[in-house]
Amino acid sequence: MSTPLTTIGFDADDTLWQNEQFFALTQDRFAELLADHADKPDLMDRLTEAERRNISHYGFGIKGFTLSMIETAIEITDGKVPATVIGDILDAGRDMLSHPIELLPAVEDTLELLRSDHKLVMITKGDLLDQMRKVEQSGLRDRFDAIEVVSHKTPTEYADIFERHGTGADQGMMVGNSMASDVLPMLEAGGWGVLVPHGLTWALEHAKAPENHPRFAEIPDLSKLPDLIRRCKSAS
Structure with missing residues (x-):
């Protein structure tokens, strides 16, 4: 970095x-x-x-x-x-x-580890009412500095969000399971994109990985995110 x-x-x-x-x-x-x-x-x-x-x-x-x-x-x-x-x-x-919310492994511990040194923003797309229902039922609302529900995840959208809630996209990282929505547009905005694959991913979210991009990384689950961030910081 x-x-x-x-x-x-x-x-x-x-x-x-x-x-x-x-x-x-x-x-x-x-x-x-x-x-x-x-x-x-x-x-x-x-x-x-x-x-x-x-x-x-x-x-x-x-x-x-x-x-x-x-x-x-x-x-x-x-x-x-x-x-x-x-x-x-x-x-x-x-x-x-009306389906219940089931958190994925390591979510709560990872957020707790990172929130003391970073601003955390949840960035999700979809229907506003449904997404906010899931946010509230997840019990994670207080772990985040901001919640953004957007129609589309684009480089411009990421640039605006990380400008409003952080210090710009170039000092931001987006973490998610979608190469098409979470990683590629964030890289284009100038930030870091981290892929956390999920066993089931919607066909329209698939895209080719930018394997040689210096700001792209892939981890198997969120428990590995704090170590990834520490390695990146030590290399800067």
Whole structure:
């Protein structure tokens, strides 16, 4: 590090707590509902296409996912999907909106270790009401200096957030499970990007790793983050 690290941003879903597993379970349920009309691989491809089309209209999150499932069901059945299936899809979406929060390993200890020397900012994208529900239920609200819920994670968004809550993106680090949303745009903004892979990651969040970038790192879990930061500081 040639400049000090003052502020650390954390993604929320599948970085601080489990999230994608609930989408996977709902996809299984969706596939069962439409098993007479399509096999699961084809159905999931069609659902992913619908989600990609709809991001600009519905944004990220469970509500947009539910609408994309309904749209896919209508397309797969040529408009003949029974109302009972639509009702079951809506029920599945409501179930997702009430799922309990399950913190990932080492989250609380890591935040406690880092908060004395750094500003901590939670930066999550999705539906505001749902994301704030998860923040409050997680019990992590008081561990962070700020909470930001954004529509998209872009280099400009990161630059603005780390300017408001820190000392600029060049003295900031973003930590998350998405290469496309957490790492690459933060690197472009001039900061450090740390990937913490999750076993389940949404297809639209995949991207090629910038292996030779001097400000990119990958760690297996959050327990390794304090050591990574210490090594970076000692090398500066």
